[in-house]
Amino acid sequence: MATITKEVKLDPSVIPPLDASLLTLTEDESEFLHSSITNDDAELKARILEVQKEAYKEHPYPCIRAFHFVNLFMAVNPIYPEVLAAGKAGDTLFIDLGCCMGTDVRKLVADGYPAARVLGCDLRQSFLDFGYELFRDEDTCGIHFFPSDVFEVPYPGDSTPAPSIDVADVSDIVQLRGAVTHFYTGALFHLFDEQTQYALALRVAMLLKRAPGTVVFGRHQGLQEAGMIDDHMYRVRYGHSVASWPEMWKKVFAEVESPEFAETRIVVQAKLTEGFHRKQLGARRQTNMLVWSVKIV
DSSP, X not given: OOOOOOOOOOOGXXXXXXXXXXXXXXXXXXXXXXXXXXXXXXXXXXXXXXHHHHHXXXXXXXXXXXXXXXXXXXXXXTTHHHHHHHHHHSOOOXXXXXXXXXXXXXXXXXXXXXXXXXXXXXXXXXXXXHHHHHHOOTTTOOSEEEEOOGGGSOSSOOOSOOOSOOGGXXXXXXXXXXXXXXXXXXXXXXXXXXXXXXXXXXXXXXXBOOSTTOEEEEEXXXXXXXXXXXXXXXXXXXXXXXXXXXXXXXXXXXXXXXXXXXXXXXXXXXXXXXXXXXXXXTSSSOOEEEEEEEEEO
């Protein structure tokens, strides 16, 4: 069984200070945030900076420093249009694991995916609270957000699909076993070593519905050649490549289903794109991000 090694507390000496100049938004991001938060540019920027300051005190992640909590990375994944169309057309269930402040899933709902079938899950309740603070929609947001630890999903464990799920009653990700048709996770896998990433993928697979069209997709730091990431904060992290990432998922589904299932029903797409710049990281070099999807056919 894969060994699970969770995050360790950072040494304060390696945490770079905040830099407001790193806030840059695409036209789509600016349009969405203006429509969802405020049309006033100054007010929008002030709210983003205030939430960032509070969140960084508690969780000084590079993605918070670089304002990735207001970027729309899910929507630019190549498989996003297919996921969105399926959500509009059918009986689906979507979860964003490690959703942080929930910007991506709010955009998903704004694009037409039914809010009643969308879940946002993060390990930390505080990130969900920061999302409500940013969007000021705790009383109006139709998305069900809840805190849970995916590593608490038993493996090996019961693979029987969960009974009919009332999304509003979900309080533990274990309740979703065998039920999720669309599963997104951004900037999560790259936080861990190789064995822990495999253990995470096994648990994701336990939550997926075994039906054609089921998709898990995301983005995280990757490497040209798989190996350990040269981490400027001295964390022990593994970087998959375009070649090793599909191999991992084939191995996962061979284990949770069968080698035949893995070879005939799993389609993996992965590509490297530009990631953090050195200024964003406060580090030595630019990174690459692995953008990917895994589909059951």
